[in-house]
Amino acid sequence: MIPAAFDYYRPSDIAGAIALLQEHGDDARVIAGGHSLIPMMKLRMAEVPHLIDLQDIASLKGITISGERITLGAMVTQHELIDSAELAAKAPILREAALQIADPQVRYMGTVGGNVANGDPGNDMPGLMQCLDADITLTGPDGSRTVAARDYYEAAYMTDREDDEILVTVSFDAPKGGYAYEKQKRKIGDYATAAAAVQLVKEGGSVASASIAMTNLSDTPVWSEAAGAALVGTACDADAVKSAVAAMLNDIDPTEDNRGPVAFKRHAAGIVLARAITRAWDRA
Amino acid sequence: MADKMHIKLKVNGADHEFLAEPRELLIYALRERLGITGPHVGCDTSHCGACTVTIDGKSVKSCTMFVAQANGADITTIEGLGSPDALHVLQEKFREHHGLQCGFCTPGMITRAVKLLEENPNPSEEEVRFGMAGNLCRCTGYQNIVKSILAAAAEMNTVKEAAE
Numbered sequence: 510m511i512p513a514a515f516d517y518y519r520p521s522d523i524a525g526a527i528a529l530l531q532e533h534g535d536d537a538r539v540i541a542g543g544h545s546l547i548p549m550m551k552l553r554m555a556e557v558p559h560l561i562d563l564q565d566i567a568s569l570k571g572i573t574i575s576g577e578r579i580t581l582g583a584m585v586t587q588h589e590l591i592d593s594a595e596l597a598a599k600a601p602i603l604r605e606a607a608l609q610i611a612d613p614q615v616r617y618m619g620t621v622g623g624n625v626a627n628g629d630p631g632n633d634m635p636g637l638m639q640c641l642d643a644d645i646t647l648t649g650p651d652g653s654r655t656v657a658a659r660d661y662y663e664a665a666y667m668t669d670r671e672d673d674e675i676l677v678t679v680s681f682d683a684p685k686g687g688y689a690y691e692k693q694k695r696k697i698g699d700y701a702t703a704a705a706a707v708q709l710v711k712e713g714g715s716v717a718s719a720s721i722a723m724t725n726l727s728d729t730p731v732w733s734e735a736a737g738a739a740l741v742g743t744a745c746d747a748d749a750v751k752s753a754v755a756a757m758l759n760d761i762d763p764t765e766d767n768r769g770p771v772a773f774k775r776h777a778a779g780i781v782l783a784r785a786i787t788r789a790w791d792r793a
Numbered sequence: 794m795a796d797k798m799h800i801k802l803k804v805n806g807a808d809h810e811f812l813a814e815p816r817e818l819l820i821y822a823l824r825e826r827l828g829i830t831g832p833h834v835g836c837d838t839s840h841c842g843a844c845t846v847t848i849d850g851k852s853v854k855s856c857t858m859f860v861a862q863a864n865g866a867d868i869t870t871i872e873g874l875g876s877p878d879a880l881h882v883l884q885e886k887f888r889e890h891h892g893l894q895c896g897f898c899t900p901g902m903i904t905r906a907v908k909l910l911e912e913n914p915n916p917s918e919e920e921v922r923f924g925m926a927g928n929l930c931r932c933t934g935y936q937n938i939v940k941s942i943l944a945a946a947a948e949m950n951t952v953k954e955a956a957e
Contacts, residue, residue: 510834510837512818513816514814517859517861543857547839548838560861613924613925614845614852614927615854617852617853618853618857
């Protein structure tokens with residue numbers, strides 16, 4: 510419950526935050542909503558001698574919709590995301606997924622950027638962003654660079670972000686067609702036993718394109734290219750769904766924990782994916 | 794030890810200034826420094842919501858915010874919602890509908906419920922349950938908490954209509 514002592518900074522721009530990251534190296538961390546980092550600090554599982562609060566950096570806030578391109582500032586909260594009617598119209602899967610993340614209080618504080626950057630395979634947004642083929646923009650001392658969400662995750666808590674970089678935005682094209690985020694969890698606020706993000710486009714009674722990503726079924730989110738490919742050209746019937754599930758099961762690697770043994774998680778993964786595909790097809 | 798910071802908070806309309814280590818959790822600043830002991834601590838993993846307060850218009854678990862982050866904030870706790878002689882309608886309805894037993898979750902429940910009804914003045918039972926899902930209760934089984942909140946919503950809406 511009692512975190513170790515730290516020095517606290519509240520810079521008003523990104524340059525100020527990066528300068529602090531450079532100055533203090535491994536001893537510094539940025540804090541966004543604080544709803545993963547503070548719990549870890551309270552358990553003394555994260556030691557952060559220099560804490561850099563991003564709340565005063567205006568450029569990290571806001572949802573920008575420009576034509577078909579959607580850009581979410583890293584400090585956009587889950588609550589703001591759910592509250593945005595414009596975003597719900599353009600990319601309804603985000604709202605559906607965000608309502609399955611945590612609880613109201615956590616959603617007022619927890620941010621999209623923190624969820625995406627955290628690197629915990631339990632987080633829901635990483636798989637969702639892989640499903641949407643989102644771009645993650647990072648700013649560091651030498652400027653900004655963009656990396657695909659599908660390339661961002663290396664292992665549990667290991668991502669492509671360098672220690673002196675800040676995740677500034679997540680952007681993607683407004684998805685087309687039907688969507689679903691289906692999550693099996695033990696209770697409100699729990700990370701998924703298994704979850705599936707699906708976007709698919711229907712044309713002339715068959716699947717024209719499909720993107721499928723899975724949450725908390727490996728040490729990273731899993732974008733299953735093969736599962737999406739298994740649906741393309743089909744009428745999304747029971748056999749097609751079965752093929753997609755089989756393809757997905759080849760791509761995941763769950764581990765046993767108190768959410769269940771591996772065999773159960775694989776079973777649950779198949780169920781949530783089949784449900785998500787069916788719901789997305791109905792909406793397409 | 795890190796240097797102490799000069800912290801300013803407005804709590805229930807009153808200004809407070811003090812020196813505190815940045816790592817001090819807001820819940821402890823409220824309870825131990827300012828004597829505002831309505832918000833409680835029920836867990837160490839940010840689940841239970843007993844510490845819920847309203848900060849700059851958001852329902853926040855004050856165990857998951859450092860006092861440094863809250864510097865400059867405007868905070869409302871259960872103590873700011875009513876008085877024994879003039880209860881807030883939610884306090885009144887929790888009493889009337891037996892929405893509490895031990896009372897430990899109640900300050901967080903009511904503070905959260907006030908915000909819920911601000912955002913959704915006419916919620917369904919399902920919306921109340923979902924909107925209160927960040928607050929755990931060991932005693933009531935939730936049923937009477939839901940009744941209390943729905944009753945408060947109905948009364949607030951009646952009062953609002955009468956005023957219009």
